[in-house]
Structure formats: C-alpha cells, structure tokens
Amino acid sequence: MRITVFRRLMADEFGAGRAESLAMDHVLSDLGGRTVDQALAAGVPVKQIWRAVCAAFEVPAERR
Structure with a gap:
C-alpha cells in the first residue's frame, strides 16, 4: 500500500x-507506542500501520 492511498x-x-x-x-500500542507519523518515519510498512x-x-x- 502506498502512503498516498493510506492517507x-x-x-x-x-x-x-x-x-x-x-x-x-x-499513540498506538500495536505500533510499539508510536504515532502513525512516527511509525511511517521509522519505516513500518504502511499496511501494518493501517491494520493497527x-x-x-x-x-x-x-x-479495511
């Protein structure tokens, strides 16, 4: 999934x-206590962020 699609x-x-x-x-616990923006910056896959x-x-x- 592309970030533009996610947004x-x-x-x-x-x-x-x-x-x-x-x-x-x-802050989402499923993202290790990060926000969406922090997770994106850390390179977490966008699909994983969307699921969280x-x-x-x-x-x-x-x-979904």
Missing part, C-alpha cells in the same frame, strides 16, 4: 482534519 483511507474514515490529528497525536489504526478504532471489516 486517503484515513481521510475517508475519519475526515481530513481528524485523520491528520490522529496521525500526529494518537483499524484495530484501535474498530473500523468495520468492509472498510
């Missing part, structure tokens, strides 16, 4: 402003 999925799910805020501020976001926010399976 679009985030915006579609949470709204553009909230998606950006979540990526910067919300989906699990944390209980995104329905049809939108």
Whole structure:
C-alpha cells in the first residue's frame, strides 16, 4: 500500500482534519507506542500501520 492511498483511507474514515490529528497525536500500542507519523518515519510498512489504526478504532471489516 502506498502512503498516498493510506492517507486517503484515513481521510475517508475519519475526515481530513481528524485523520491528520490522529496521525500526529494518537499513540498506538500495536505500533510499539508510536504515532502513525512516527511509525511511517521509522519505516513500518504502511499496511501494518493501517491494520493497527483499524484495530484501535474498530473500523468495520468492509472498510479495511
């Protein structure tokens, strides 16, 4: 998955402003205690990050 696709999925799910805020501020235990932005910078695969976001926010399976 490309980062641009990931960002679009985030915006579609949470709204553009909230998606950006979540990526910067919300720490996810599934990402080793990192935020989305920190995980991206650390080279964590984007698909793994999306799965962690989906699990944390209980995104329905049809939108994962």
